[in-house]
Amino acid sequence: MREAAVEVRGVRKTYRRYGRRKQFGTLKSALLGGRLLRDLRPDETFDALRGVSFEVAAGRTFGIVGRNGSGKSTMLKLIAGIGRPTEGAVTVRGRVSALIELGAGFHPEISGRENVYINGMMLGLSKREIAARFDEIVGFAEIERFIDEPVKTYSSGMYMRLGFAVAIHVDPDVLLVDEVLAVGDEAFTHKCLDKFAEFRRRGRTVLLVTHSLDLVTRFCDEALWLDAGVVRTQGDPRRVVDDYLQDVARAEDVALARTPVAMPAAEAVSPEPMIPEPVNAEPENHEPTHPGSRTPDSGNEPPDMFKAIEGRWGSREVEIIGVEFVGGDGRPAHVFPSGNPLEIRLQVRANQPVTDLVFGVGIFNAEGVCCYGTNTKIEGATAGSLAGAGEVRFAIDRLDLVEGSYKLDVAVHRENGAAYDYHRLLYTVRVTSRLREAGIFRPPHRWTFSGGIRISGLQP
Amino acid sequence: MFSSLRQLFRYRALIQSLVARELKARYRGSVLGFFWSFVNPLLLLLVYTFVFTVVLPDVHPRELEPFALFLFCGILPWSWFSSSLLEASNVLIAGGNLIRKVLFPAEVLPIVTVLAGLMHFCFGLPILAAFLVYYGVPIVAGDLVWFPVVVLVQLLLTLGLALLLSALAVHFRDIRDLLSNLLTLWFFATPIIYALSQAPSSVRGFLTLNPFTHLAVSYQEVLFHAGPFTAWPRLLALAAGSLGVFAFGYFVFDRLRDTLAEEV
Numbered sequence: 001m002r003e004a005a006v007e008v009r010g011v012r013k014t015y016r017r018y019g020r021r022k023q024f025g026t027l028k029s030a031l032l033g034g035r036l037l038r039d040l041r042p043d044e045t046f047d048a049l050r051g052v053s054f055e056v057a058a059g060r061t062f063g064i065v066g067r068n069g070s071g072k073s074t075m076l077k078l079i080a081g082i083g084r085p086t087e088g089a090v091t092v093r094g095r096v097s098a099l100i101e102l103g104a105g106f107h108p109e110i111s112g113r114e115n116v117y118i119n120g121m122m123l124g125l126s127k128r129e130i131a132a133r134f135d136e137i138v139g140f141a142e143i144e145r146f147i148d149e150p151v152k153t154y155s156s157g158m159y160m161r162l163g164f165a166v167a168i169h170v171d172p173d174v175l176l177v178d179e180v181l182a183v184g185d186e187a188f189t190h191k192c193l194d195k196f197a198e199f200r201r202r203g204r205t206v207l208l209v210t211h212s213l214d215l216v217t218r219f220c221d222e223a224l225w226l227d228a229g230v231v232r233t234q235g236d237p238r239r240v241v242d243d244y245l246q247d248v249a250r251a252e253d254v255a256l257a258r259t260p261v262a263m264p265a266a267e268a269v270s271p272e273p274m275i276p277e278p279v280n281a282e283p284e285n286h287e288p289t290h291p292g293s294r295t296p297d298s299g300n301e302p303p304d305m306f307k308a309i310e311g312r313w314g315s316r317e318v319e320i321i322g323v324e325f326v327g328g329d330g331r332p333a334h335v336f337p338s339g340n341p342l343e344i345r346l347q348v349r350a351n352q353p354v355t356d357l358v359f360g361v362g363i364f365n366a367e368g369v370c371c372y373g374t375n376t377k378i379e380g381a382t383a384g385s386l387a388g389a390g391e392v393r394f395a396i397d398r399l400d401l402v403e404g405s406y407k408l409d410v411a412v413h414r415e416n417g418a419a420y421d422y423h424r425l426l427y428t429v430r431v432t433s434r435l436r437e438a439g440i441f442r443p444p445h446r447w448t449f450s451g452g453i454r455i456s457g458l459q460p
Numbered sequence: 461m462f463s464s465l466r467q468l469f470r471y472r473a474l475i476q477s478l479v480a481r482e483l484k485a486r487y488r489g490s491v492l493g494f495f496w497s498f499v500n501p502l503l504l505l506l507v508y509t510f511v512f513t514v515v516l517p518d519v520h521p522r523e524l525e526p527f528a529l530f531l532f533c534g535i536l537p538w539s540w541f542s543s544s545l546l547e548a549s550n551v552l553i554a555g556g557n558l559i560r561k562v563l564f565p566a567e568v569l570p571i572v573t574v575l576a577g578l579m580h581f582c583f584g585l586p587i588l589a590a591f592l593v594y595y596g597v598p599i600v601a602g603d604l605v606w607f608p609v610v611v612l613v614q615l616l617l618t619l620g621l622a623l624l625l626s627a628l629a630v631h632f633r634d635i636r637d638l639l640s641n642l643l644t645l646w647f648f649a650t651p652i653i654y655a656l657s658q659a660p661s662s663v664r665g666f667l668t669l670n671p672f673t674h675l676a677v678s679y680q681e682v683l684f685h686a687g688p689f690t691a692w693p694r695l696l697a698l699a700a701g702s703l704g705v706f707a708f709g710y711f712v713f714d715r716l717r718d719t720l721a722e723e724v
Contacts (some may be wrong), residue, residue, distance in 0.1 A: 015722065016577055016722070077721075080563055081563045081719065082560065082562070082563050082721055083562065083721050083722065084718050098561075098562075099564065100561050101560075101561030103555065104557050104558050105558050105562040105564050107481055107485055109484075109489070110481055110485050110488070114477075114481060114484075117477060121471070121473055121477060122474060122558075122564045123562070124564075126473065127473055150488070170507060184590055231718070265659075
């Protein structure tokens with residue numbers, strides 16, 4: 001095994017959180033009360049990292065993934081030497097350069113040229129080293145024409161590119177990268193990636209903190225998943241990313257499952273009174289249940305999506321008292337892989353027996369486009385009735401939608417469209433896919449090639 | 461602490477460039493540019509001369525004539541001292557982005573403020589020299605060799621205080637406001653617009669506790685008063701004290717170093 005370039009042993013990093021008392025207790029009160037030392041002590045502490053240990057062998061590219069606030073940037077700062085761990089030790093062999101905050105030391109009033117020198121010296125280069133690399137730095141940043149202008153005249157892209165160029169030309173043994181690839185256009189991003197590749201070829205170590213999981217699987221030899229300051233998994237990047245994604249899906253599932261809780265609230269803010277449908281309504285008259293723009297969608301006319309607001313309305317002679325989404329494994333879920341089954345289950349209860357009954361469902365994508373909508377009347381049902389309670393199951397064998405969040409309508413109404421209980425866009429499910437196709441509908445398909453065409457690597 | 465000092469030495473080129481940047485950036489965009497370094501002390505001097513020769517012509521004794529020159533000997537070093545401390549108390553907070561994101565010795569920042577102040581002080585010296593020549597003050601070479609020593613002692617004292625204040629101001633932001641008022645008091649508690657001999661003897665003991673008193677008196681003796689430089693024992697004592705202040709300031713800064721990145 002090669003020598004470790006970065007060694008992290010049992011690191012804990014505790015941040016202090018000061019309460020209200022400290023914020024207002026300033027030097028005066030500290031001196032007057034003789035509490036100088038006590039006031040310097042924190043009220044509360046917060047562990048950004050707990051018991052983190054890992055090693056990065058020299059020459060490897062190492063990715064760190066995790067949610068926002070999981071301690072990734074803190075970890076990188078400790079490796080960079082900005083701040084020390086509260087417990088444990090961080091050892092780095094060789095020169096470190098951190099692409100954390102680009103152009104942090106730039107002074108707006110002086111020229112790009114002078115800033116390159118000063119920034120380079122801050123990062124530990126000597127004047128001669130900078131002079132030798134100057135043209136390369138400016139060329140990389142693509143700002144040759146403006147290098148003698150004051151930095152305050154630069155666009156933010158130019159500013160970041162120059163910062164990036166200086167930091168990467170420090171020629172470190174260990175390069176720390178914190179989510180900075182978003183500084184330029186496509187071409188610049190490619191140049192940065194090429195530069196990283198060059199680093200790897202020359203046996204340098206790269207630590208990459210990013211939310212771009214794709215980058216981790218493509219570039220890293222090894223990855224680490226930090227969650228709330230603790231190492232969850234470490235090892236092969238594909239495995240780590242998979243574990244992480246599954247956890248994200250689980251968390252989304254939990255979050256989405258809470259959505260129906262908002263239902264009574266949506267009802268409460270609805271300003272319109274719940275007017276029961278007049279019994280003598282004209283059957284062919286698609287009269288709104290109540291005045292206003294919220295025309296309930298009876299399923300046989302396109303909804304006006306720009307007016308659609310989530311909510312619940314209806315006369316409640318029949319009520320939908322429970323809604324569940326069930327995946328192929330028979331368990332309730334809110335995240336479904338594209339192409340898998342989805343079953344919508346409605347628990348309904350008639351507060352008084354009815355003999356005019358239609359069930360409907362609708363699926364809408366994030367832009368509000370109706371992907372599919374149907375009801376029992378459209379599909380030919382001629383009569384319906386309900387007394388007491390029952391369950392409705394609407395099973396989709398293959399959920400052939402592209403990845404995204406979808407909102408659902410479920411409703412029970414009269415044949416003329418007058419709602420008993422209409423749940424408008426109250427439910428959210430997420431469809432996941434490994435692919436990033438465009439559009440809405442993902443028909444089952446396959447590619448076939450013949451003749452001299454060679455295409456490889458197609459995902460099934 | 462000593463390893464920190466050694467590391468600081470490696471960053472001397474950075475300090476040098478930052479001081480140059482400070483001077484350049486300061487006057488960029490102004491019409492007079494660099495000339496402000498000369499004009500600023502001149503204008504300040506004009507204000508004081510106006511007050512003490514037109515408004516209050518009789519408050520200073522005859523031996524302090526030409527009073528404008530006497531004032532200048534004290535005000536020039538004082539403005540270096542006070543502006544350095546004021547800026548130092550804010551420099552780490554203003555440069556917070558650097559300290560949080562880039563690994564480099566943070567003491568560079570207050571040191572650069574003090575050194576940039578020294579440069580401004582040096583730019584004021586030709587004006588001072590011109591006044592000396594204009595008033596025909598006899599210049600004694602034996603006295604003048606003490607001048608760099610006085611400057612050096614002041615540099616050491618200012619550096620020590622700047623390091624101390626800059627690090628403490630990160631934890632106690634009110635130091636900044638407190639300091640500006642304290643410096644006003646300090647100015648009047650220093651024999652700059654009066655001579656030490658004018659102060660009542662009951663106050664004089666208190667004034668000698670003020671380190672800047674000895675610096676001001678030294679400047680006045682070296683540049684203004686005729687006769688040999690007699691205050692040197694006190695100056696050397698102050699030099700030793702300033703070394704102590706510097707060591708203390710650096711020590712405190714070094715101790716607070718790790719907390720700076722989290723607090724700014």
